[in-house]
Amino acid sequence: MVADPAENPADVTHALARKRLQDVPALTERLMAAIFTDNPEWTDYSPVPKEDLWEGCRQYLERILQIVSGQVPGPDGDDVAAEIGRRRAEQGVPLEVMLRTFRLGGRVVWEALVDQAHQDGADPDALLGVATSIWRVIDGLSSTLSTSYRNTEMERVRRDDQRRHALVEDLLAGRARDIAFAQRTAKELDLPTGGNYVVVVAAMTDDGGFALRGHHDALTALHVRSVWQVRADSLVGLVALEQRDKDLVLEALRPLARGRVAVSPTVRGLAEVGLAHQLATTTLGTSSYGASEVVTLEERFPEALLVQSPDLAQRLLESQLGPVLELPVRERDMLLETLTAWLEENCSTANAAVRLHCHRNTVLNRLHRITSLIGQPLHGRTAYVSLSLALSALRLRDGLRD
Numbered sequence: 001m002v003a004d005p006a007e008n009p010a011d012v013t014h015a016l017a018r019k020r021l022q023d024v025p026a027l028t029e030r031l032m033a034a035i036f037t038d039n040p041e042w043t044d045y046s047p048v049p050k051e052d053l054w055e056g057c058r059q060y061l062e063r064i065l066q067i068v069s070g071q072v073p074g075p076d077g078d079d080v081a082a083e084i085g086r087r088r089a090e091q092g093v094p095l096e097v098m099l100r101t102f103r104l105g106g107r108v109v110w111e112a113l114v115d116q117a118h119q120d121g122a123d124p125d126a127l128l129g130v131a132t133s134i135w136r137v138i139d140g141l142s143s144t145l146s147t148s149y150r151n152t153e154m155e156r157v158r159r160d161d162q163r164r165h166a167l168v169e170d171l172l173a174g175r176a177r178d179i180a181f182a183q184r185t186a187k188e189l190d191l192p193t194g195g196n197y198v199v200v201v202a203a204m205t206d207d208g209g210f211a212l213r214g215h216h217d218a219l220t221a222l223h224v225r226s227v228w229q230v231r232a233d234s235l236v237g238l239v240a241l242e243q244r245d246k247d248l249v250l251e252a253l254r255p256l257a258r259g260r261v262a263v264s265p266t267v268r269g270l271a272e273v274g275l276a277h278q279l280a281t282t283t284l285g286t287s288s289y290g291a292s293e294v295v296t297l298e299e300r301f302p303e304a305l306l307v308q309s310p311d312l313a314q315r316l317l318e319s320q321l322g323p324v325l326e327l328p329v330r331e332r333d334m335l336l337e338t339l340t341a342w343l344e345e346n347c348s349t350a351n352a353a354v355r356l357h358c359h360r361n362t363v364l365n366r367l368h369r370i371t372s373l374i375g376q377p378l379h380g381r382t383a384y385v386s387l388s389l390a391l392s393a394l395r396l397r398d399g400l401r402d
Contacts, residue, residue: 013130016113016120017069023112024065028058031101031108039100047091056084057105060141064109067137068130075140085148090156095149099142106138164189168229171238172199174274182270189227191240194269198246199276200237200253201284203260210235211259211292218252234284238273241266254294260287261294282307288399306393313393320390323373336391338366339378343388347379 020027032054035042042053059080067074075081081102088098113130167185176182186193202211212235219226225240239249246266253261262284264276279297286303287295297304306313317325324335338356342363345351349367353360371378378387 010129010133012117013068013113013133014070016116016130017065018071019116019120020109020112021062021065021069024058024062027061027108027112028054031057031061031105034104034108035101038104039097041094041097042101048088048093052087056087057101060084060102060105061109064105064134064137064141067141068109068113068133075137076144078141078144081141081144082148085145086152089149089152095146098145098149102138102142102145106134110134164227165229168227168236168238171270171273172229172236172277176270176273179271186270189238191225191227191238191270192242195240195242196244196246196266196268197270197273197276198239198241198249198266199264199273199280200235200239200249201262201264201277201280202235202237202257203284203287204233204235205259209258211261212237212253212256213258214256215253218256219249222248222252224249224252234281236277236280250294250296257292257294259292260284260289262287263294263296265297279304286396288395290399302389303392303396306389306396313389313396316386317390317393317397320374320386321394323375324370325394327373335366335370335373336394338363339370339387340391342367342378343384343391347384 035053035057042048063072063074063078063080066072067078085098089095110131113134114127117127117130167188170176170181171185176185182193185191200212200215202215205211210230215237216226216228219239222244224244225242226237228235228237241249246263250263253263262280264280264283267273267276282304283295283297283300285307286300287293306316321336324332326332327335338352341355342349342352345355349360349363353363356363367378377383
């Protein structure tokens with residue numbers, strides 16, 4: 001039957017699409033053939049079973065015809081296109097492949113409607129309206145597909161990041177002592193289960209950043225594997241030394257420090273990463289605020305002991321240097337500077353005098369003044385250790401540096 005030339009083009013389009021709805025299975029077979037001919041990348045995506053692909057194509061073609069026929073609204077925000085985008089994103093099919101598939105589907109439907117128009121004897125001018133409707137729908141469905149696909153990808157990345165974050169936190173908490181957990185986590189984070197490790201802790205800087213920058217790339221260049229975790233007040237790195245020397249990592253990190261950074265002693269395997277983190281955190285506490293340095297526990301054992309027991313450190317400071325600290329600032333600082341120089345010069349008054357730019361007798365007089373103030377001798381192993389620790393406690397308390 002020849003269509004009435006005066007018939008509304010939209011009505012013609014609706015009628016053609018309704019007639020083709022019954023042919024969706026055949027059109028699906030046509031699209032499947034076109035996919036593997038014109039879009040051969042599909043053969044690389046084994047996670048998508050052929051039955052799943054066929055059903056997705058059927059739903060897509062049916063939805064095009066339903067929208068074009070006016071049976072359902074659309075295409076923006078269409079639930080079928082959104083679900084296809086979500087599923088294919090989870091299966092790892094690239095978005096470009098899906099968009100080409102949607103265009104192929106549009107071509108299949110267009111050709112089917114042209115055939116139907118010829119069978120019905122439709123006015124050729126009406127096909128212009130059909131073409132406009134078809135490609136408007138394809139564009140809208142493709143846009144919905146893309147939005148759903150990208151949202152799914154972002155959600156997947158978020159979930160992956162959350163899982164990765166949780167795994168690292170479990171390692172820092174010492175859970176890797178469980179061999180099965182350590183093996184699973186090592187595989188997911190691409191880290192060795194055994195071999196040597198160090199843990200790096202970088203403090204937050206005043207500008208809200210972290211005290212290390214470019215660390216991952218620097219270690220990667222050395223073929224050193226590492227995993228980094230952003231925490232509320234620090235950046236923590238698990239560095240797999242394996243058979244490499246710790247000094248190699250220190251040499252790479254020291255030039256990158258923009259604030260306070262601490263590196264733990266070497267530990268054995270993921271099972272000891274929790275301990276390494278505790279030691280690195282303690283070591284970080286020995287670094288003065290405002291400093292830009294990479295410190296190790298080996299360099300800061302006395303200070304680390306004091307950080308571990310702040311109450312004891314305060315009592316030590318008061319018992320060893322309390323009377324000195326109560327002096328007027330000028331005299332207090334002069335005596336503390338003299339005591340520090342004398343201890344660091346191996347208790348040599350002559351060397352301390354050179355360092356302080358004064359006479360040896362001046363040093364002796366100042367040391368005698370300290371002795372009378374604190375009521376105990378400055379000489380002897382116990383005195384040297386106690387006074388040195390007290391000076392370290394004072395530096396930690398006041399944020400001074402060696």
